[in-house]
Amino acid sequence: MESFLHLPTIMVMHTGSTLIATLILGLMWFRRRDSLLLTMLLLASGLGCVSTFLQILRGWLPLGFASGFGLGLAALSLGLVWQAQAVFDGHRPNYFHASVGALLWWVLNLLPLVHESQIMRTVIIAAILGTYSMLSARQVWIGRIAEPLPTRGLATVLHSLRSLMWLSAAPLAVFVSPAYPAPNEFAGWFVLSSLVNTFLVVLTILSVLILAMERAERIHRLASELDPLTNLPNRRNFVTRAETMLRRSEPVALLLFDIDHFKAVNDNHGHAMGDEVLRRFSRVIEQKLEADWLFARIGGEEFACLMPCKTASDAAVVADLLRTETSAIRFPETSLRQVTVSIGVSEKSQTAVGLDQLLAMADAALYRAKSRWTQLRAFL
Known part of the structure; x- marks a missing residue:
């Protein structure tokens, strides 16, 4: 046990583990040299490795170089x-x-009051290292708001533990003992702290890499769930x-949208204009919907909106508003005058509980709406 808690041995372990992390990061960086994140992590790991190595040589190097630098x-x-x-x-x-x-540490080490007092040096470096680890923990934690990755909680804990380890050294x-009470002697708390920090260094670096993997998976998953043209949820x-x-x-209402004469838009104005119609339509409709409504593109020119806590009567009022908003869309850069939309409404009931039934009912209502519109145009 005594040899296991031998500080020079722990320092060698620390240097070796950090060196391995540096080599792994170096291989990753060599494949992606344009990655600023990998560049900074590689440099940080390399500096940490050199720093620990200098602490191993503390007895053979001048204190100002081994400890100060x-x-x-x-x-x-x-x-x-x-x-x-x-x-x-x-x-x-x-x-x-x-x-x-x-820079602060190097400047303060030039002062005799700091340079000649081991306790003063310990308090200052503990405050600096603890503060940086705390800032890292804070950065990881606040990032969860925009990007809730699963490992953010673990990474926050790891950085916080490193901060706690450093700050507790002061x-x-x-009040207990200097880190180095006498030549070739080491305080027990300092040896144990160094051992724990050896594992935390590697784990914090790995946590960042795991977060990067989780981000890539999240981007891939989101891409598979969104329509690339409108950025709305896709049918699946x-x-x-x-x-x-x-x-x-309960209740739940469904709106089913179909842009009128969309094939004619593509035929007469080109598919690029058709894509622009879909984009503008989706933006206009999306701005008028409440936050808890689910709006998606489920087909070529078909869209659907599921509205919790709304009846069919409520949905009909919303549909009429959205129909008016769609008619107000203008395309001044082209000869396309106006875009209209037909909307079918259905509501969850005892006879229509599942989504397929709601879609079928809304599709039937949509078909009736289009038929009435076609008959009206023929009469006019």
Whole structure:
């Protein structure tokens, strides 16, 4: 047990594990050298490895170099990890913020009051490293609002634990024992803290890589659930979510849209204009819907909207409003004058519980609406 909790051994383990993480990141970076995230993580891991190696050579190197310069590299490493997490969440990196901790440490080490006091050095570096880890945890956590990835909670805990480990070093050094009570002696709390930190370093780097994998999977999943032209849910997504809404809500109304004479738009104005009609129609309708309504493109020029807690009468009022909004869409850049839409309405009832039944009823109502419109045009 004593040899296991031997600080130089732990430092060697720390250096080795960080070196392995650096090599893995280096291989990933070599395949994607345009990735700023991988570049920053690779640099952070490399600096951390060098910093730990300098701590191993503490007994053979001048203290000002091993501790002063080496721990500054550790601060820079954690600053880069923080900014790498910001880059992951879509922000521009702030290299000054990443390096200000290291610069502060190097400047303070020039002061005799700091340089000659081990406890003072421990308190300062613990505050710097703990603050950077805390900022990383905060960045990971607030990123969940825009992108709720499963591993964000774990990554937040890991960064928070690193912050706790570093910040706890200050009171332990002041009230229990300095990290190095005498030459070749190490405080028990410092040895245990170094051991835990060895695992946390690798785990925090891995957590960022796992988050990147989860993002790629999420993007792929969202792409498979959205219509690429209108960015609305596609039919498969609509069916899955609609069935859940039908089980939970009572009453539920369905609107089924079909853009009138859409084939003529494509034939007379081109398919590019047809695509533009679909995009403008979807944007106009989407702006008029409530947040909990499910609106999707389920076919070529067919759209559907499921409205929880609405009756057929409520839906008919909404349909009339949306029909008017559609007629108001203008295309001044072309000879296309107007676009109209026919809408069928149905409501969940004892005889129509499932989505297929609602769609069939709404489709029948839609067909009747189109027939009346065709008869009216023939009469005119």
